[in-house]
Amino acid sequence: MRAVGFRVNGGVEVLEELDLPEPVPAAGQVTVRVAFAGVNFAEVQHCRGEFGAPDGPHGVDVPGLEVAGTVSALGPGVTGLSVGEPVAAYLPSFGGYAELAVADARFTRSLQTAAGEVDPAHAAALPCVYPTAFGILDDAGRLRPDEDVLIHSAAGGVGFAAAQLARALGARRVFGTVGSAEKIPYALGLGYDDVFLRDDFTTPLTQATEGRGVDLVLDPVGGPVREQSLTALAPFGRLVAYGDLGRHESWTTSVRDLWKSNRTIAGFNIGDLARRSPHRIGDLLTEALHLLATGRIDPGITETFPLAEAAKAHRRLETGTGKGKLLLALH
Template identity: 80%
Template sequence: MRAMGLRGNGGVEVLEELELPEPVPTAGQVVVRVAFAGVNFAEIQHRRGEFGAPDGPGGVDVPGLEVAGTIEALGPGVSELSVGEPVAAYLPAFGGYAELVTADTRFVRSLRTGAGEVDPAAAAGLPCVWPTAFGLLRDAGRLREGEDILIHSAAGGVGSAALQLTRELGAGRVYGTVGSAEKIPYAAELGYDQVFLREGFAQRLTEVTGGRGVDLVLDPVGGPVRERSLSVLAPFGRAVAYGDLGRHKQWTASVWDLWKGNRTIAGFNIGDLARRAPERIGDYLSEALELLAAGGIRPGVTQILPLAEAAKAHELLETGAARGKILLSLT
């Protein structure tokens, strides 16, 4: 089968087109013939070596955390899905940049929902991004109706998904930050109440909220942005860390400041959730697909590139030039 993989870590040049053996499903797995694969920042971290050196069969790793396509084969004991069924799947062990991939059925959901069938090009960007958005807002963020939110990296895949979900969950005002002025118009079109440049956001947010701040901050950036985010929390506000786009050194918060300021820091990591509460990811994916089929949310896909251009997709995301969700097409 055709795949984009890596034999070593480094820049985009380590991604190469390969011919690999077709996978065989084991108990509780299916093989998915991939139509589209989502591109996520964790795949850049995977390529750079932040999760270790490639250790797949033959020393090759295949990136890709989320796909949509059709079921090609069933493993032993699988009865809830059928060959030929259109599905979306989250892949905690990667593998999505390939024509065929094995997927644990706990993370696979049919595109045939009660509200209608979802197009695979719309579904491919959901399995990683939307369970993350649900986890950030419902679980780690404990969002309550009417609360105000600040979303960093507002024009990205998770940011735009979280924005849409805040509306579904009854949030109050939703603010966003972006890394460059060029992204402000795009983010504003998504429906934020106001969008700021990340540089100087704390002062601007303090001004527009009359000094109150916000109840919840979602932060994938880290470093100084995370530290300044604590300063804009309203009483009993929560800052949720879920990434390190800035590749900053580890920052340690002062428990004294949290205690004296009635602030909370929480974390969300979908990889840990996949290991310890996998059923939650499947449930959230089902809910997202139902919302998409009913027209309650938009998939946020802004660009579809052929599999051979995976390096270009990584460059766009890594340099901050990407807006919304990028997919790779294998059709």
């Protein structure tokens, strides 16, 4: 089968087209014939070696955390799915940049929903990004109706998803930050109330909230942005950390400062959730597919690349020039 993977860690230059053996599903797994694969920053980190050296079959790791396509084979014990059924799947162990990908049935959901069948070209944008957005807003962030939210990396895939879901969960105002001025018009078009440059967001945010601050901050950036975000919290405000796009050194804060200022720091990691509460991933993907089928969310896809141009998609993310959601097409 055709695939894109890497044998050594590095930047986009380590990605190569490969011809790999077709995978066989084990108990509780399905094989998906991939039509589209989502592209995420975690896959850039995977290539860099932030999750370890390549240790896949034949010394090759294949990136890809989310796919949509059709079921081509069922492993022992799998029920509720059938060969030929259109599905979307989250792949916590990667493998999506290939014609065939093995998925845990618990993280695989049919595109045939009660509200109609979802297009796989749209569904591929959901399995990692939307459960993450749900998790940081609802599970870790404890968002309540009429609260204000600040979303860093507002023009990215998770940012786009979180802005929509924050509205659906009853947020009053949704603010965002971006890394460059040219992204501000794009982000404003996604429905944010206001968007600020990430390097200098505290003053305009304070003005926009009449000095109160926001109730919830979603931060995948880390470093100084995370530190400054704490000062932007209203009383009983929460900051949810879910990434380190800036690759900053470990940052710490004082527990005393947190309890003296009525502030909270929480964390969200979809990989840990998949290991320790796998049913939650499936539930969140089911909900996201329903929202997509009913037209209540937009997948936010801005570019689709052929599989052979996976490196080009990664370069968009590495350089911060990408907007919205990027996909790879495998048909």
